[in-house]
Structures are given as C-alpha cells and as structure tokens.
Amino acid sequence: MPEAIQPINAQNMKQRIKSYSNSPGSLILAVLVGLAALITVLTLVFILGYILVKGIPNLSADLFQLEYNSENVSMFPSIINTILMTLLSLVIAGPLGIFAAVYLVEYAKKGNKLVSVVRVTAETLTGIPSIVYGLFGMLFFVTTLKWGYSMLAGAFTLAIMVLPVIMRTTEEALLAVPDMYREASFxxxxxxxxxxxxxxxxxxxPGILSGIILSIGRIVGETAALMYTAGTVAELPSSVMSSARTLSLHMYTLASEGLHIDKAYATAVVLLLVVLVINWISGRIARKIKKG
Amino acid sequence: MKDVKETIMKYVFLICACASILAVILICVFLFANGVPAIGKIGIFNFLLGETWKPGNDIYGILPFILGSIYVTAGAIVIGVPIGILTAIFMARFCPDNIYRFVKPAVDLLAGIPSVVYGFFGMVVLVPFVRDFFGRQLGFGGNGSSMFTASVMLGIMILPTIISVGESAIRAVPNSYYEGALALGATHERSVFFTVVPAAKSGIMAGVILGIGRAIGETMAVIMIAGNQPRMPKGIFEGVRTMTSNIVIEMGYATDLHREALIATAVVLFVFILLINLLFSLVKRRGANA
Structure with a gap:
C-alpha cells in the first residue's frame, strides 16, 4: 500500500462546513469523486454477488464427473485441461521470459540498441488483442506447422501472450536486487x-512469482486466443497434440448455446474463485516484496 | 572450460531476449501475408468502405464493423473515462487509509475478472435490463443486445486500466504543487483538481489510451451482448457487430476468400492497435520530457 497522505491542512467539521459553504464548487467535486469510487466498488460487488449467489446453488457433484456428455455437461475435463494448459504455457514462457530479463538486466550494456528494440516489441505484444493472437496461432501453429487444433498450439499462443508480462516483472525484480550482492559474489x-x-x-x-501468477490469471481467463488454436473438444486430452477445451471456453460455449445457463453460472463461480485466489496470493507476495 | 559455459549461456540469454522480437515479426508476417492479398482481390476501397458484408455473394465490405468497433469504443470512453479518472483521483488524494484497503483490491479484482465472465454477466443482467427498461418502458425499442449494452459493459471493463494508470500518475506529481496551491488559499479539492491533476495529464491520457486499446480489442464480452447483426449500425439501442466479433463468429466455417477476408479484418484491427500503441508511446514520451 502506498504511504498515507498526511493532511497538512487538517480541519475539524466546523471549519470544513465553513470552507465548503464559501466554495460550493469544491463540495460538488468532493461529492463527484466519492460517487465515482462508490460506483466502481458497487459495480464489482454487484457482479461478484450476482454470479456467486446465482451460481453456487448450481454447483452440483454431477459437474465434477470425469465424463463430459450432452446430458451432463461436466466441467471437470475442462478444469483439468485448464490446469494442463497453464502448466504447458508457463513451461514455455517462463524460462524464455526470465532468461530474456536476465540478458536485459545483467548482460546488456547501457544504450544497447537491442534492448530498446526488445522493449518496443514487448510493449507491442502487450497491446495486441487476444483474437489477433488466436488468428496468428491458427495461421502459424495450427496450419503452417500442421499441429492441428491442439493443446500445444494453444499453449504456444498463450506463451507468446504472457511473455511480456513475465519479462517485465522479472526485469523489475532483477533491477531491485542491490548491486552489493553482485559485487560481493564477484x-x-x-x-x-x-x-x-x-x-x-x-x-x-518473489518478483518473478508475481509475474507468473499474473500470467496464470490471464491464461485461465483467456477465450478468444484459444478458440481457433486449442479447439473446443470437451474431453481429457490423450496427448499434447489433441484438442482441449479450457474452462473459459467451456463457459462461453455453454452460455452461447443457451441450453445450460445454470451450468454456465456454476462455471462462472469456479472461474471467479480462481481469480479471487490468484488476487489473494499476489497480494500476499506484493506485501512480502515490500517488507523486503 | 568454465569460459565456454559462460559464453554459451550468454548466447542462450541473448536468444531468449530475441524471442519477443521474433514473435512480433512472425505475427506481422503471417497476418499480413494471409490478409493483404485478400484486400488486393476485393479492392481496398470496396473492403474498407463497403457497406455490405455478404460472404455468400462474395461481397466483403467491413465498414459496418469498423464503425461498430469505433462506436462501441466511443461509448465505453463516455462511460468509463469520467468514472475511472474520478476514482483514480479519489484513490490518490481523497481516500482515507482504511477505505483504501478495500478499494484497491476491488480495482485489482475488476481487472482480474475474465472477459467471458463479464460477457456472461452482461448477457444475464444487462441485456434483459436494457430490453425491459430502455426498450419497453422508455420506448427506445430493440431487444437489449445493442451498442448501448456493449458500451456499458466495455466501460466497466476499461475502468481498472484507467484507474491504476491514472492513480500512479497522480501520485507521481510532487507534493509541492499541492502544498503551494493550499498555501495560496485554495481548498483541498481546488488544489487537487486545478494543480495536481493537470500536472498528471499525460499519465492520465496514457491510461485512457490503454483503455481504448483494450475496448477496441475486446472480443468475447462484446459477442455475447452486442447482437452481432452484420449491417450498418442503426442506432444506440440496435444491435451492432464489431471487427473482433466478426472474426470469431465466422472463422469457424469460413473458406477461401471469405476466410482471407476475415484475416484481413484482423489486419485492419491490428493496424488500429499499432496506431493506438504509437499514440501511447508518444504521449508517454511527452510526459517524460515535460
């Protein structure tokens, strides 16, 4: 948490009312600012509350059965797929991103041209919408490399997507290591x-971990990039070359087919729980980094 | 022996650093190589300015989708930017510690919710609400899946981006600006709004531009609530299709020129995003120089 703002003009209630009645414009601004923050928080509370309240009663044991079929649209295979997909993407993007950051911080000299090019490309990657990643994955991994709709194609697409996140957080973490450590070691x-x-x-x-956790959040929530790379087969994959539907894609399919809205609620609850857990963990790590 | 290992690893690190360059090059090459020929075949003006999209008749005009994307994004800005900036100001300069402890995680959570969950929420809550309240009671018509609904949803989705970038920009303004204004007799609000916020202008702009990029590239949430009719946008309570939803909806069954036209749509979207990125770095650089 950033340091508290110390009021250098602490007023008591009476003085405050007086100053507001002298300048009603200020009062309006204060009210507007508070109102905006209230809207932001209430929006979140409403979205979370609505989905949790409507969804939790729909969480039944059926949804966690191993088999997916048209009668029981079990989300269990999708959960397993999501976990596998996350691991696979991180195995690809993790070392790449961390090593890239090591080069940028530990090896590259000041004013190195390559470094600025890497920065620009990483920034570009951050801005690309997920559907463009999805199309690229389809054109390159699925069609050109002939991998077909497969977990591997999806994982590589996602790996490119989270690469800049891991690079940036690792870079910051490495820069935060005092030079004293390096000098002592040398x-x-x-x-x-x-x-x-x-x-x-x-x-x-800790810094690297926070990047990894951010990436997990993005991978779990991603839909558009996976639709035409990993495909939508809602079964457990037999190998990395088989198509696999992740939880977000499962939820999109349920919601857009419109036949299993109650199941879509339940899936939304699971997705939100994952997000809540991820935020909780990253909050703890951030606190740990701050303590040092 | 040790030196060899050191040298090898140095190059391994170097190659990893080049991965992002390689990725950008590959993405550009594959998108442009697959999309640009289609634009050539259709004709650039027919493609970009054509008002009709009928793949069955080989008519590919994406103006409706370009306008759709722009309108929906503009709507998101109208809704998201004022609330976002005011919330950022609140968090940086008005918020007592004990409230900050709740507001900050709330903003982080908003950023973490997957877009498909936003879309689903829009589908089960916003769409019926817009249909019943704006459509029937206020007599605007429409079935709820509309440009307006998508704008509201996107406005909410870009809030966390605008808030967190804006907040750090406002916090980066030296406290002496604020203190100086106070010393001249300005109220707290006046000091914040007329000295601190203008000084953080370029940072706040950068956040808004990032938000625009997010809104224009958003796919799943928009598909689920915007109606997706492939025709020129008719009004804010009528359905609309964006470039992103056009790609996702038709890619599954498209072949030949139709497929290439969809990839060309992604090229146009990509160019939009590149322009937005450029604008972002310009604004950021100007902020750093000032």
Whole structure:
C-alpha cells in the first residue's frame, strides 16, 4: 500500500462546513469523486454477488464427473485441461521470459540498441488483442506447422501472450536486487553465471512469482486466443497434440448455446474463485516484496 | 572450460531476449501475408468502405464493423473515462487509509475478472435490463443486445486500466504543487483538481489510451451482448457487430476468400492497435520530457 497522505491542512467539521459553504464548487467535486469510487466498488460487488449467489446453488457433484456428455455437461475435463494448459504455457514462457530479463538486466550494456528494440516489441505484444493472437496461432501453429487444433498450439499462443508480462516483472525484480550482492559474489570469485543463478535469481524470486501468477490469471481467463488454436473438444486430452477445451471456453460455449445457463453460472463461480485466489496470493507476495 | 559455459549461456540469454522480437515479426508476417492479398482481390476501397458484408455473394465490405468497433469504443470512453479518472483521483488524494484497503483490491479484482465472465454477466443482467427498461418502458425499442449494452459493459471493463494508470500518475506529481496551491488559499479539492491533476495529464491520457486499446480489442464480452447483426449500425439501442466479433463468429466455417477476408479484418484491427500503441508511446514520451 502506498504511504498515507498526511493532511497538512487538517480541519475539524466546523471549519470544513465553513470552507465548503464559501466554495460550493469544491463540495460538488468532493461529492463527484466519492460517487465515482462508490460506483466502481458497487459495480464489482454487484457482479461478484450476482454470479456467486446465482451460481453456487448450481454447483452440483454431477459437474465434477470425469465424463463430459450432452446430458451432463461436466466441467471437470475442462478444469483439468485448464490446469494442463497453464502448466504447458508457463513451461514455455517462463524460462524464455526470465532468461530474456536476465540478458536485459545483467548482460546488456547501457544504450544497447537491442534492448530498446526488445522493449518496443514487448510493449507491442502487450497491446495486441487476444483474437489477433488466436488468428496468428491458427495461421502459424495450427496450419503452417500442421499441429492441428491442439493443446500445444494453444499453449504456444498463450506463451507468446504472457511473455511480456513475465519479462517485465522479472526485469523489475532483477533491477531491485542491490548491486552489493553482485559485487560481493564477484568479490568471492564467483563467475557471472554462478552469480546469476546462486545469488541474483533466488533473491528475485518473489518478483518473478508475481509475474507468473499474473500470467496464470490471464491464461485461465483467456477465450478468444484459444478458440481457433486449442479447439473446443470437451474431453481429457490423450496427448499434447489433441484438442482441449479450457474452462473459459467451456463457459462461453455453454452460455452461447443457451441450453445450460445454470451450468454456465456454476462455471462462472469456479472461474471467479480462481481469480479471487490468484488476487489473494499476489497480494500476499506484493506485501512480502515490500517488507523486503 | 568454465569460459565456454559462460559464453554459451550468454548466447542462450541473448536468444531468449530475441524471442519477443521474433514473435512480433512472425505475427506481422503471417497476418499480413494471409490478409493483404485478400484486400488486393476485393479492392481496398470496396473492403474498407463497403457497406455490405455478404460472404455468400462474395461481397466483403467491413465498414459496418469498423464503425461498430469505433462506436462501441466511443461509448465505453463516455462511460468509463469520467468514472475511472474520478476514482483514480479519489484513490490518490481523497481516500482515507482504511477505505483504501478495500478499494484497491476491488480495482485489482475488476481487472482480474475474465472477459467471458463479464460477457456472461452482461448477457444475464444487462441485456434483459436494457430490453425491459430502455426498450419497453422508455420506448427506445430493440431487444437489449445493442451498442448501448456493449458500451456499458466495455466501460466497466476499461475502468481498472484507467484507474491504476491514472492513480500512479497522480501520485507521481510532487507534493509541492499541492502544498503551494493550499498555501495560496485554495481548498483541498481546488488544489487537487486545478494543480495536481493537470500536472498528471499525460499519465492520465496514457491510461485512457490503454483503455481504448483494450475496448477496441475486446472480443468475447462484446459477442455475447452486442447482437452481432452484420449491417450498418442503426442506432444506440440496435444491435451492432464489431471487427473482433466478426472474426470469431465466422472463422469457424469460413473458406477461401471469405476466410482471407476475415484475416484481413484482423489486419485492419491490428493496424488500429499499432496506431493506438504509437499514440501511447508518444504521449508517454511527452510526459517524460515535460
């Protein structure tokens, strides 16, 4: 949490009323600002409350059965698919992003041209809408590399999508490691590699983790990028080359078919719970980083 | 031996750093190579300014979808930007600590909710509400799935972006600005709104531009609530189809030129996003120089 704003003009109630009656414009501004914040918070409370209240009664044991069929649109296969997809994407994007950040912070010299190019491309990647990623994945992984609708194609598409997130957070974490650590390690005769893997990366772990967790949030919530890369088969995959529907895509299918709205509510509850847990964990990590 | 390992790993790190460059190049090459020929075949003016989209008759005009995207995004700005900026000001300069503890996680949560959940919420709550209240009681007509509904939903979805970027921009303004205004006799509100906020202008603008990028690229939430009729937008309570929803809806069964025309739609969307990104970095750089 940022440091508190210290009021240097602390007024009591009487003075405040007096100053507001002298300048009614200020009162209006104060009310507007409070109102806007209230709208923001109430919107969230309403969305969360509505979906949880309507959805929790629909969470039945049937929905967690291993088999998906047209009578029981079980979300269990999709949950497993989501977990597998998340792991696969992170296995691809994690090392890439972390190593890229290591190069940017530990190896590149100041004013290196490559660094600014990498920054610009990472920023561009951040802005690209997920449907464009989806089309690219379809054109490149599915069609050109002939992987077909597969978990692997989906995971690679998502990996490109979360790469800039992991890179940026890792970069910040590495920059936050005091130079003292590096100097001490070099001073003890350690080489560059040893310094990086034994001294610098371990002390940057909380920052790196926060990037990974942000990425998990994006992967779990992603729909458009997966529709034409991983496909929509709602069964457990036999290998990374088989099509697999994740939870968000499952929910979209249920909602747009319109036959199982109650099941869609239940799926929404599960998705929201994942988001809540992710936010809780990242909040804890942020606090830990701040404590140092 | 040790030196060899060091050198090898240095290049491994270097190659990883180039991954994002490679990704951007691949995305550009594949999108443009697959989309641009279609634009050539259809004719750039017929494609961009054509008012009819009838894949069955080989007529591909995407003006309705370009306008749809722009209108929906404009609506989202009208709704999201004032609330977002005011909330950012509240969080940076008005909020007592014990309230901040709740507002901050609330904004983070808003950012974390998947777009398909937003879309679903819009479908089961907003669409019926717009149909019954605006459509029937106020007599605007329409079946609820409309430009207006999509704008409200997108307005909510871009709130967290605008708020968090705006808040940090306002916090970055030196406190002396605020104190100076107070010392001249301005009230707290006057100092904040007329000295602190103008000083954070470019940061706030950057947040708004990011929000626009998010709104124009949003797909799932819009598909579920905007109606998706492939015709020129008729009014704010009528259905509308955006570029993003056009791609998702028809990609599943499109072949040949139809398929290429959809990829070309993505190219147009991509160019929009690149322009927005450019604008973003310009605004940010101007802010850094000022």
């Amino acid at each position: 001073g003890l005769g350690a080489g560059r590699l040893r310094t990086i893997f034994v001294v610098i990366l371990p002390s940057a772990i």
